[in-house]
Amino acid sequence: MDTQNKIAVSFRGVTKTFGSVYANRDVTMEIHKGEILSLLGENGSGKTTLMNMLSGIYCPDAGEIYLDGKQVTIRSPQDAHALGIGMIHQHFKLVDVFTAAENVLLGVKGREILNVAEATEKINTICRTYGFEIDPSMKVYDMTVSQKQTLEIVKALYRGANILILDEPTAVLTPQETDKLFSVLREMRKDGKTVIIITHKLHEVLAVSDRVAILRKGEYVDTVETATANEQILTELMVGQKVELNIERPAPENPVLRLQVEHLTVKGHEGETVLEDVSFDAYGGEILGIAGISGCGQKELLESIAGLQHVEAGSKVLYDAPDGTKEDLIGKDPKKIKELGVALSFVPEDRLGMGLVGGMGMVGNMQLRNYTMRKSILAEIKHSKELAEQIREELGVVTPSLNTPVRRLSGGNVQKVLVGREIASAPAVLMTAYAVRGLDIGASYTIYHLLNKQKAKGVAVIFVGEDLDVLVALCDRIMVLCDGKVNGIVDGRTATKEEIGYLMTNLKTEGGESNG
Amino acid sequence: MAEQTVKTKKAPLFHIVGRGRGQLPAYLAWGIRVGAFLLALLLNAAFVYLVVQVDPLTFYQTMLKGAFGEGYLWATVKGAAKLLCIAVALAPAFKMRFWNIGAEGQVLVGGIAAAIIMFYCTNLPPVVIILLMAVCSIIAGGLWGLLPAVFKAKMDANETLFTLMMNYIAMNLVNYFYYLWRGPKTALGKINQTTHRGWLSSLWEERDANGFLVQQEESLFTNSDFWFVAIIIVITVLMFFYLKYTKQGYEIAVVGESRNTARYAGISVNKVMLRTMIISGAVCGLCGFLVVSSQSNTISTSMAGGYGFTAIIVAWLSKFNTFTMAGVSVLIVALEKGAAQMANQYGSIGFSPAAADVMIGIMLLLIVGSEFFIHYKVAFRKKTKEVAAV
Numbered sequence: 001m002d003t004q005n006k007i008a009v010s011f012r013g014v015t016k017t018f019g020s021v022y023a024n025r026d027v028t029m030e031i032h033k034g035e036i037l038s039l040l041g042e043n044g045s046g047k048t049t050l051m052n053m054l055s056g057i058y059c060p061d062a063g064e065i066y067l068d069g070k071q072v073t074i075r076s077p078q079d080a081h082a083l084g085i086g087m088i089h090q091h092f093k094l095v096d097v098f099t100a101a102e103n104v105l106l107g108v109k110g111r112e113i114l115n116v117a118e119a120t121e122k123i124n125t126i127c128r129t130y131g132f133e134i135d136p137s138m139k140v141y142d143m144t145v146s147q148k149q150t151l152e153i154v155k156a157l158y159r160g161a162n163i164l165i166l167d168e169p170t171a172v173l174t175p176q177e178t179d180k181l182f183s184v185l186r187e188m189r190k191d192g193k194t195v196i197i198i199t200h201k202l203h204e205v206l207a208v209s210d211r212v213a214i215l216r217k218g219e220y221v222d223t224v225e226t227a228t229a230n231e232q233i234l235t236e237l238m239v240g241q242k243v244e245l246n247i248e249r250p251a252p253e254n255p256v257l258r259l260q261v262e263h264l265t266v267k268g269h270e271g272e273t274v275l276e277d278v279s280f281d282a283y284g285g286e287i288l289g290i291a292g293i294s295g296c297g298q299k300e301l302l303e304s305i306a307g308l309q310h311v312e313a314g315s316k317v318l319y320d321a322p323d324g325t326k327e328d329l330i331g332k333d334p335k336k337i338k339e340l341g342v343a344l345s346f347v348p349e350d351r352l353g354m355g356l357v358g359g360m361g362m363v364g365n366m367q368l369r370n371y372t373m374r375k376s377i378l379a380e381i382k383h384s385k386e387l388a389e390q391i392r393e394e395l396g397v398v399t400p401s402l403n404t405p406v407r408r409l410s411g412g413n414v415q416k417v418l419v420g421r422e423i424a425s426a427p428a429v430l431m432t433a434y435a436v437r438g439l440d441i442g443a444s445y446t447i448y449h450l451l452n453k454q455k456a457k458g459v460a461v462i463f464v465g466e467d468l469d470v471l472v473a474l475c476d477r478i479m480v481l482c483d484g485k486v487n488g489i490v491d492g493r494t495a496t497k498e499e500i501g502y503l504m505t506n507l508k509t510e511g512g513e514s515n516g
Numbered sequence: 517m518a519e520q521t522v523k524t525k526k527a528p529l530f531h532i533v534g535r536g537r538g539q540l541p542a543y544l545a546w547g548i549r550v551g552a553f554l555l556a557l558l559l560n561a562a563f564v565y566l567v568v569q570v571d572p573l574t575f576y577q578t579m580l581k582g583a584f585g586e587g588y589l590w591a592t593v594k595g596a597a598k599l600l601c602i603a604v605a606l607a608p609a610f611k612m613r614f615w616n617i618g619a620e621g622q623v624l625v626g627g628i629a630a631a632i633i634m635f636y637c638t639n640l641p642p643v644v645i646i647l648l649m650a651v652c653s654i655i656a657g658g659l660w661g662l663l664p665a666v667f668k669a670k671m672d673a674n675e676t677l678f679t680l681m682m683n684y685i686a687m688n689l690v691n692y693f694y695y696l697w698r699g700p701k702t703a704l705g706k707i708n709q710t711t712h713r714g715w716l717s718s719l720w721e722e723r724d725a726n727g728f729l730v731q732q733e734e735s736l737f738t739n740s741d742f743w744f745v746a747i748i749i750v751i752t753v754l755m756f757f758y759l760k761y762t763k764q765g766y767e768i769a770v771v772g773e774s775r776n777t778a779r780y781a782g783i784s785v786n787k788v789m790l791r792t793m794i795i796s797g798a799v800c801g802l803c804g805f806l807v808v809s810s811q812s813n814t815i816s817t818s819m820a821g822g823y824g825f826t827a828i829i830v831a832w833l834s835k836f837n838t839f840t841m842a843g844v845s846v847l848i849v850a851l852e853k854g855a856a857q858m859a860n861q862y863g864s865i866g867f868s869p870a871a872a873d874v875m876i877g878i879m880l881l882l883i884v885g886s887e888f889f890i891h892y893k894v895a896f897r898k899k900t901k902e903v904a905a906v
Contacts, residue, residue: 018533306780308779337782346780354774354776355777356777357774360773364766364769368770368777374763377764379761379762379766381761
């Protein structure tokens with residue numbers, strides 16, 4: 001093969017702007033046929049935007065895209081399909097009430113009468129070829145996240161994709177599911193397909209890809225052979241400077257019992273059990289990690305403690321105040337909890353939809369915790385202004401002004417505002433949900449550092465996380481949730497990722513036993 | 517093959533691009549707005565020329581005369597004040613993302629409440645009547661606003677439909693009282709025509725021993741229209757202050773942005789919703805009182821004059837800033853009066869009231885449409901690329 005035939009896609013000077021922001025600037029790079037290419041970069045480095053231009057969602061402002069050496073204009077996802085490009089987005093585009101086969105057929109041009117039997121046969125062939133496990137007659141709402149992702153891949157292959165783009169495919173998977181996905185991807189490579197995975201997880205990049213292309217702030221940096229790379233090299237290329245990759249974990253200093261959760265049971269809207277008989281203790285001076293596949297009760301657990309969730313009778317959340325008194329938080333709303341003097345801070349998963357007011361500036365968001373401080377009818381503002389200024393300085397929040405709506409700030413800055421505010425209230429218990437999701441490496445380490453500082457102050461930190469590498473590096477103890485039940489509490493210093501991954505997906509028959 | 521057809525496609529002629537995080541500088545944003553306004557003037561001039569062959573200069577002179585000319589100015593000011601009052605009433609509800617489109621009805625029930633006092637409590641001293649009217653109007657409007665909020669809070673009933681339907685109930689309540697009080701007469705006419713009981717002017721009017729009005733020196737303070745406008749300006753300022761600086765105003769803003777955030781911060785969403793709708797309805801009710809006591813002195817279904825709906829546009833265009841609302845209200849009413857003057861002057865040569873409405877429509881479409889270009893831009897295909905693609 002000469003080099004011309006080896007290249008599947010080539011970008012030449014591709015530029016895309018949103019307003020005055022360059023999402024991609026003059027990107028020139030090549031993707032080989034039959035390789036697994038990792039597109040690596042921090043959040044906001046333009047990985048997804050670049051791939052969205054290949055899959056017809058965006059149109060480049062400048063530059064050209066060549067496919068098999070010929071220039072193409074991809075105006076829509078339909079064009080991309082016709083060119084054999086399929087993209088699996090981070091958020092799946094599936095119809096819940098349809099079966100797998102129906103979802104695959106959706107939008108495929110053909111005869112007016114659907115031939116589901118024929119499609120099913122074709123789907124089964126695809127599954128056999130690459131080692132997928134999927135039941136074409138299964139409804140999407142009955143599927144696990146991993147099955148939905150598989151379906152998305154099958155959908156793309158059904159439409160004849162030769163180039164497959166996966167956007168952060170492992171974000172929602174357990175380590176075991178990730179391994180399975182990777183083996184499927186290798187099968188596809190064997191078959192001559194080109195696979196591009198967008199990711200910011202280094203160990204996965206090293207595990208699966210042939211080459212790694214790195215973007216930084218919308219610009220193309222370099223492509224390296226995976227065989228010659230390691231985590232340190234890739235991080236430096238990605239961030240542009242040397243980064244210390246170790247998370248500190250000081251030993252807890254005289255831990256004090258701060259929060260006792262007993263028999264917490266929560267039911268969902270349709271009466272299904274979301275949390276079942278969850279019991280655990282949290283100690284001041286330690287970081288308690290909470291692991292679990294997404295949506296198995298983490299959100300409800302934290303919201304129950306914060307007084308935002310309706311819980312079943314018999315549930316208890318006892319707060320052990322530093323002065324020795326005990327207070328049951330169940331049945332109290334956030335206002336009542338605050339009035340009782342319970343120093344509880346909460347960094348929820350949905351930052352702009354729950355923790356902050358997106359349309360308000362830093363000052364307005366500081367007011368959220370302070371606005372009732374004055375006795376008169378007027379809302380407190382002076383203290384909030386000072387606090388906003390202080391957080392901007394101490395945490396290095398980048399914002400044009402203290403009144404710029406926080407919605408317009410980058411993810412890392414949004415999180416700094418939220419965490420900063422929650423820490424400022426001198427909490428005794430600090431709960432965080434996915435505190436570093438979407439944050440770049442620098443910002444992530446700022447957050448870890450802040451949490452460690454709180455731990456040193458004697459705060460009971462509850463850290464709901466999704467990255468197992470971080471959980472085992474940061475937390476003193478890790479509680480693993482599985483199907484809304486406690487499936488074990490392990491020591492963060494001795495536990496392995498595999499052990500936690502196993503606990504996340506395989507419920508012990510006799511229920512969780514605390515050994516922390 | 518499909519692949520072949522795709523390759524021959526050109527890039528789209530233009531596509532819409534969001535302006536993203538970077539906001540347009542204020543001068544450019546206003547440039548776009550002013551540009552849209554000028555374009556609307558141009559289009560309207562063309563439209564008028566096509567319909568009645570009036571040249572643009574004469575046309576705009578007529579418009580200006582109808583809006584701000586001698587003898588017309590006060591009508592515009594009063595109309596704008598009424599529109600402003602209703603828009604100000606809508607501000608807290610809309611800021612809370614509660615789509616109160618029942619302002620028309622809330623004004624009407626306020627008016628009815630005032631008229632009932634006026635009609636039945638004629639023996640009370642003038643000051644007491646006026647105060648009682650105001651209080652009852654505020655209560656009536658507040659209740660009319662509260663009802664949809666209660667259903668929204670308890671059963672999540674759609675407030676848009678609910679408030680809309682309440683308008684029709686209010687309109688027919690007006691009809692009921694109108695026919696009840698009219699009796700065998702051909703029209704209701706002004707209530708308390710001779711005694712002026714419940715008229716705002718009764719506060720300063722003097723009567724001689726026989727009950728005849730004493731001629732008074734004319735001044736601003738003995739002018740109902742002045743008080744009508746002045747009170748509305750005071751309400752506007754108070755509402756601005758309420759929304760911007762008070763705890764309740766802050767709560768409204770938080771609830772409007774995100775109910776979850778409000779809950780998270782310990783704000784009772786339902787409480788804020790009920791309270792805010794009482795306020796919104798109450799200000800509408802107060803507007804009804806002002807209209808009845810200082811303007812119409814009677815009731816009719818056209819008391820609110822459709823401004824309950826126009827005010828929605830005003831509130832949106834002003835992004836719920838009560839001071840901007842004042843400007844927008846003047847603009848819209850001036851347009852209306854100007855167009856009415858056109859219809860009046862050129863009606864005989866074919867400029868109908870409908871044509872006047874077309875003019876207003878063109879104007880509003882362009883002004884509202886210009887907001888789109890403040891948030892998005894249109895990127896055209898580049899010349900060089902076009903060549904390459906062919």
